[in-house]
Amino acid sequence: MSPTVEMRAKETGRIEAFSDGVFAFAITLLVLYLKDPALSGGGSLLQGLVSQWPTFFAFVTSFMTILIMWVGHHEMFTYIVRADRQFMFLNGFLLFFVTLTPFTTSLVADHITSSDSGTAAVVYSGSFLLLATAWNLIWRYASGPHRLIAEHITAAQVKAFTRNFYVGPVFYTVALLVALVSGIASVVLILGVAVFYAVGTRSPR
Amino acid sequence: MSPTVEMRAKETGRIEAFSDGVFAFAITLLVLYLKDPALSGGGSLLQGLVSQWPTFFAFVTSFMTILIMWVGHHEMFTYIVRADRQFMFLNGFLLFFVTLTPFTTSLVADHITSSDSGTAAVVYSGSFLLLATAWNLIWRYASGPHRLIAEHITAAQVKAFTRNFYVGPVFYTVALLVALVSGIASVVLILGVAVFYAVGTRSPR
Amino acid sequence: MSPTVEMRAKETGRIEAFSDGVFAFAITLLVLYLKDPALSGGGSLLQGLVSQWPTFFAFVTSFMTILIMWVGHHEMFTYIVRADRQFMFLNGFLLFFVTLTPFTTSLVADHITSSDSGTAAVVYSGSFLLLATAWNLIWRYASGPHRLIAEHITAAQVKAFTRNFYVGPVFYTVALLVALVSGIASVVLILGVAVFYAVGTRSPR
Amino acid sequence: MSPTVEMRAKETGRIEAFSDGVFAFAITLLVLYLKDPALSGGGSLLQGLVSQWPTFFAFVTSFMTILIMWVGHHEMFTYIVRADRQFMFLNGFLLFFVTLTPFTTSLVADHITSSDSGTAAVVYSGSFLLLATAWNLIWRYASGPHRLIAEHITAAQVKAFTRNFYVGPVFYTVALLVALVSGIASVVLILGVAVFYAVGTRSPR
Numbered sequence: 001m002s003p004t005v006e007m008r009a010k011e012t013g014r015i016e017a018f019s020d021g022v023f024a025f026a027i028t029l030l031v032l033y034l035k036d037p038a039l040s041g042g043g044s045l046l047q048g049l050v051s052q053w054p055t056f057f058a059f060v061t062s063f064m065t066i067l068i069m070w071v072g073h074h075e076m077f078t079y080i081v082r083a084d085r086q087f088m089f090l091n092g093f094l095l096f097f098v099t100l101t102p103f104t105t106s107l108v109a110d111h112i113t114s115s116d117s118g119t120a121a122v123v124y125s126g127s128f129l130l131l132a133t134a135w136n137l138i139w140r141y142a143s144g145p146h147r148l149i150a151e152h153i154t155a156a157q158v159k160a161f162t163r164n165f166y167v168g169p170v171f172y173t174v175a176l177l178v179a180l181v182s183g184i185a186s187v188v189l190i191l192g193v194a195v196f197y198a199v200g201t202r203s204p205r
Numbered sequence: 206m207s208p209t210v211e212m213r214a215k216e217t218g219r220i221e222a223f224s225d226g227v228f229a230f231a232i233t234l235l236v237l238y239l240k241d242p243a244l245s246g247g248g249s250l251l252q253g254l255v256s257q258w259p260t261f262f263a264f265v266t267s268f269m270t271i272l273i274m275w276v277g278h279h280e281m282f283t284y285i286v287r288a289d290r291q292f293m294f295l296n297g298f299l300l301f302f303v304t305l306t307p308f309t310t311s312l313v314a315d316h317i318t319s320s321d322s323g324t325a326a327v328v329y330s331g332s333f334l335l336l337a338t339a340w341n342l343i344w345r346y347a348s349g350p351h352r353l354i355a356e357h358i359t360a361a362q363v364k365a366f367t368r369n370f371y372v373g374p375v376f377y378t379v380a381l382l383v384a385l386v387s388g389i390a391s392v393v394l395i396l397g398v399a400v401f402y403a404v405g406t407r408s409p410r
Numbered sequence: 411m412s413p414t415v416e417m418r419a420k421e422t423g424r425i426e427a428f429s430d431g432v433f434a435f436a437i438t439l440l441v442l443y444l445k446d447p448a449l450s451g452g453g454s455l456l457q458g459l460v461s462q463w464p465t466f467f468a469f470v471t472s473f474m475t476i477l478i479m480w481v482g483h484h485e486m487f488t489y490i491v492r493a494d495r496q497f498m499f500l501n502g503f504l505l506f507f508v509t510l511t512p513f514t515t516s517l518v519a520d521h522i523t524s525s526d527s528g529t530a531a532v533v534y535s536g537s538f539l540l541l542a543t544a545w546n547l548i549w550r551y552a553s554g555p556h557r558l559i560a561e562h563i564t565a566a567q568v569k570a571f572t573r574n575f576y577v578g579p580v581f582y583t584v585a586l587l588v589a590l591v592s593g594i595a596s597v598v599l600i601l602g603v604a605v606f607y608a609v610g611t612r613s614p615r
Numbered sequence: 616m617s618p619t620v621e622m623r624a625k626e627t628g629r630i631e632a633f634s635d636g637v638f639a640f641a642i643t644l645l646v647l648y649l650k651d652p653a654l655s656g657g658g659s660l661l662q663g664l665v666s667q668w669p670t671f672f673a674f675v676t677s678f679m680t681i682l683i684m685w686v687g688h689h690e691m692f693t694y695i696v697r698a699d700r701q702f703m704f705l706n707g708f709l710l711f712f713v714t715l716t717p718f719t720t721s722l723v724a725d726h727i728t729s730s731d732s733g734t735a736a737v738v739y740s741g742s743f744l745l746l747a748t749a750w751n752l753i754w755r756y757a758s759g760p761h762r763l764i765a766e767h768i769t770a771a772q773v774k775a776f777t778r779n780f781y782v783g784p785v786f787y788t789v790a791l792l793v794a795l796v797s798g799i800a801s802v803v804l805i806l807g808v809a810v811f812y813a814v815g816t817r818s819p820r
Binding site: 016017020021023024025027028029030031032034036038044045046049063064067070071074075077078198199 | 216219220222223226227230231234237290293294297300301304305307308311312315316321324325328
Binding site for chain 1: 426427430431433434435437438440441442444446448454455456459473477480481484485487488608609
C-alpha cells in the first residue's frame with residue numbers, strides 16, 4: 001500500500017466517520033418520537049398503540065429513507081478518494097437535511113390524520129427534495145473532471161452512477177405535488193420509493 | 206497487505222462503523238427513560254428511586270440484550286469480508302429493531318406492574334423475536350455459497366456459528382408465549398438469556 | 411507503511427473518532443429543540459411553523475457554526491500526528507463548548523424576540539468566544555517546537571495555519587459586544603461568519 | 616505491516632469504536648439536562664441562569680469525569696492488542712455506568728440544594744465507585760499472564776499502569792462516605808479528582 005493511498009484514505013475517512021455519526025444518530029433519534037400511549041391517557045395499552053399507527057408509519061418511512069440515503073452515501077465514497085473544503089461543506093448541506101428528518105417526521109406523525117396533513121407532508125417531502133438536490137450538487141462537484149474521484153473510474157461508470165441521482169428529485173417532486181392534494185398519499189409514495197430501493201435493486205458491483 | 210484485503214476492509218468497515226453508531230446510541234438513549242422520581246412528586250428521593258424498580262429492571266435487561274447483540278455483530282464480522290446492497294438492507298432491518306428497543310423498553314418500564322403488563326411484554330419480546338429473525342436472515346444470506354464470508358472459513362466453522370443463531374428465536378418465542386400469562390416472567394426470561402450469554406459463554410476462538 | 415506511521419495514525423485516530431462523535435451528536439441534537447408548533451396550541455400548522463422562525467434561525471446558525479468547527483478540526487489533524495495527555499484535555503476543553511451549543515442555541519431560540527434577547531446572545535456569543543479561545547490554546551500547544559505536528563510541516567505552513575485561528579476570537583468578541591446592544595444583530599453576525607467560511611473560503615491545499 | 620498486526624488492530628478496533636460512541640454520546644447527552652430557566656417561569660433570564668448553578672456544577676463535574684475516563688480508556692488500549700468475549704462483556708459493564716452518568720448527574724443537579732442532597736450524592740459517587748471497580752476488573756483480566764496485552768509490554772510497565780487504577784476506588788469511596796455528611800462536599804471532591812487528573816498529570820510516554 002503506497003503512502004498516497006493511505007493519506008487519501010485518511011482524508012475521506014473522517015468525513016465518512018462524521019457522516020456515519022450523523023446518519024446513525026438521526027436514524028436512532030427517530031425513536032424518541034414514539035411515545036408510550038398510556039401517558040396521554042385513556043383505554044388499554046393495545047388500543048393506545050393501535051391508535052398511534054401514524055407515528056409508526058412515519059417512523060418506518062423515515063427509517064427506510066435515511067437507510068437508503070446512507071447506503072447511497074456509502075456507495076458514493078467507493079468512488080471518491082479525495083476531499084477539499086467545498087466538498088465538506090456540500091456534504092454538510094446534505095447532512096443538514098438528514099438531521100432535520102426527525103423533526104419533519106414528527107410533523108407527519110402528529111398531523112397526518114388532521115386537516116394540516118397537507119402542510120406536514122409538504123414540509124416532509126420538500127425536505128427530502130432538498131436532500132436529493134444536495135446529493136446532485138455534491139456528486140456533480142466530486143465527479144467533475146479530475147477532481148475527487150479515483151483515477152481508475154471510467155466516464156461510463158460515472159455516467160451510470162450519476163443516473164441514480166436523477167431518481168430522487170423526480171420522485172420527491174411528485175410527492176410534493178401529491179402532498180397538496182393528499183398528505184397521506186404523499187407519505188405512502190415516499191415509503192414506496194424507499195422500499196423499492198431496499199428490496200428491488202441489486203448492488204452495482 | 207494486498208490492496209484487495211484493504212478494499213474489503215474498507216467495504217465492510219463503514220457498515221460496521223454505522224452499525225456501531227446505532228448500537229452505541231440506542232444503548233445510551235435507554236438512560237433518557239430513567240427519570241428523576243422527585244419530579245413526579247411525593248416522598249423522599251430514596252423512596253422514589255426504590256419505587257422506580259421496574260424502570261431499572263427494564264433498563265438493565267435492554268442494556269444487556271443490546272450488548273450481547275453488539276458482541277454477536279462484532280463476531281459475525283470476523284467472518285464477513287465483503288458486502289453488497291442486499292446485505293446492507295438486511296443489516297438495516299436488524300438495526301431497525303435495535304433502534305426500537307428504547308421505545309419497547311419504556312413500555313415495559315411503565316406497564317410491568319399494571320394490568321397492561323402482558324401487552325407490554327408481548328411487544329418487548331416480539332420485537333426481540335423479529336430482531337433474532339433478522340439475525341438469521343442476514344447470516345443465511347452472508348454465509349451462502351461463495352458469497353460474503355472469507356475464503357479460509359471452513360464449512361464446519363460456518364455450521365458451528367450458524368447454530369448460535371437458533372438460540373435467539375427459540376428463547377424469544379418462549380418469552381412471547383410466557384408474556385401472554387405473565388409480563389414480568391417474560392422479561393425475567395429475556396434478562397436471563399442475556400446474563401447467560403454474558404457470563405456463561407466463552408469466546409469461540 | 412512503516413510501523414511508526416501506523417502507530418501514530420492509531421494514536422490520533424481515536425481522538426479524532428471521539429471528537430467526530432461529539433461533533434456529530436451535538437449537531438444532530440440541535441434538532442430536538444425544533445418542536446411541533448401545534449403542540450403549543452392555536453392556529454394552523456403553517457402559521458405555527460412561520461411563527462417559529464427564531465428557532466429555525468438559531469438552528470441554522472448553530473448547525474453552520476459547528477460544521478465549520480468540525481471542518482477546522484479535520485484540517486488541524488492533517489498537521490497533527492502525535493498526541494499526549496495535555497493535548498487530549500485541551501481537546502476536551504474545546505469539545506465542552508461544542509456540547510454546550512444545543513443549550514445556548516435553545517436560549518437564543520426562546521428569547522431572541524423578547525426583552526432577554528441581549529442576555530441570550532451574550533451567552534451564545536460568549537460560549538463561541540471561549541470555543542475560539544480553546545482552538546488557539548490547542549493549536550499553540552500542538553504546534554510548539556517539535557511537539558505534535560508532522561516533521562515535514564514547514565514553519566511557514568504553521569504560521570499560515572495559525573493565522574486562521576485569530577479570526578474566531580476577533581469576530582466573536584465583536585458579536586459579544588454587539589449583543590449588549592442588539593441580540594438579533596449579534597446572532598446575524600455569527601451566522602455571517604459561518605456562511606463566509608462555508609461559501610467564501612477555498613481549501614488550502 | 617504483518618497480517619497479524621492488521622487483524623489484531625481490527626479485533627480491538629471495533630471495541631474502541633463502540634466505546635468511543637458510548638463515551639461521546641453520554642458526554643453529549645449531559646447537555647439535555649440544561650434547561651432554559653425561563654421555561655420554569657419568573658425573573659429575568661440572567662437570574663434564571665444564575666439560580667441554575669447546581670445544574671452547571673453537576674454538568675461540569677460529569678463532563679470532566681467522563682473525559683478522564685475516556686482518556687484512560689484510550690491509554691489502556693495502547694497496551695491491549697487482543698480481545699475475547701469475556702473482555703467485551705467486562706468493557707460493557709464499564710460502559711453501563713458511563714451511560715448511567717447523565718441520569719445520576721440529573722439527580723445531583725435537581726437535589727444538591729435540597730434535603731435529599733445526601734441521597735443524590737450517594738447515588739452519584741456510588742455509581743462512579745462501581746465504574747472505578749469495573750476499570751480494575753477489566754485491567755486485571757486483560758493484563759493477566761499472556762492474555763490480551765502486547766508482547767513487548769514489560770512487567771514493570773504493567774505494574775506502573777495498574778497503580779493508576781487504585782486511585783479511583785479510593786477517592787470515590789471517600790466521596791461516598793462524605794456524601795453521608797454533605798452532598799455538596801462529595802460532588803466538589805469528585806470534581807477535584809477530575810480537575811487534578813486533567814490539569815496535574817503528565818502523559819506517561
